[in-house]
Amino acid sequence: MVAPVSGRGSAAVFTVIGLALALSGCQSNPLSVLGGGSSEPQQVQTLPEGKVTQEELLAYCPAVSMRELRAVHDTYQRGGDGDASKLVYRATLADATRACTYGGGMTNLTIAVAGRVIPGPAGAVGTAQLPLQLTVYRDNEVIQDKTVNHPVAIADTVGATQFVLTDTTISIPNPQERNIRVLVGFNPPKR
Template sequence: MAFVARKLRIVAKTAVIGGLVALAGCQSGGALDLGLGGWGSQKQQPAAPPSGTITADELRAYCPRVTLRSGTAFYSSYERGGEGDRNKIVYQASLTDVTRSCDYSGGMLNMAVAAAGRVVPGPVARDGTITMPIRIAVVRGEEVLYSKLHQYQTSIAALSPATQFVFKDPGVSIPAPTARNIEIFVGFDETPQTRR
């Protein structure tokens, strides 16, 4: 009889302890995992990656190199009739850094190409807005896939030592390349610009 009573007390204590553990799990608001192969535990689905994250395929995707085309990183604008005369320079501009970002969608390679530079006013500079001819070209060997001349405007002050600027063409788009043989060039257009 004493043996049976002792067994009943053990079962009762186990039931009380089990109830307290279950109650603690409910009050904590979290999943309770007792290591019972799923009994008493809640499986959570892995969180979906946040939107806007980059996939491994995108990390490995080809993004063509962008460079300054030789001989087009500097540009001088002269007063009309003063071409070549240092005393008739309205401004001199230079491109110093270039970069790009790439995105593949709909069978196209879409790129944003940017360039940073500076403008130094010349002897005949006036306060106001100037226009710089900046060309973006995408080529594959001798084949031109994209070429656009931008008339980029920025403000200068005649007595300012220099003005920095950042130019961006967000609309460069070509068919998705099948080989890594694409080059992007940025530079001032070679056509001289004059100002009255």
């Protein structure tokens, strides 16, 4: 008959058993997992299509930030600007990020902007056109500026509708310095 294990000794027994089980699952040459202990020549692995290379991982990808004063966009019924009872919808930005690819001396940016649209008292089902502005700066100089009218389908007038804009059209020559930044926000309406 086996006596039950209790107290501090039980933890040690389970640790030893767990270690033994883990080691029993290893290959016959445990160093081969780490790339050592084998006399066979090492194979150089090539990355499958779409994988990130070490150069790309270490390359400079400009930061993306939201314009604080342009992170909210209100749309009113005609002639109702500033009247809360005539608010059709309020769009807000929540987050922005980017990814870069490199080739031919160019840095190609994929910019993603997430937010939501909240119907107001005058809201209706339909499509909201959100004027999102993407501006690329080198220090304080604007080197690219574009506005994307992003459609968001509003299915009901209760609750918020989430949206994500993904833009892949910004390409810049590979920066010589780390002085590039991208700002995103709503393009204010012309008055």
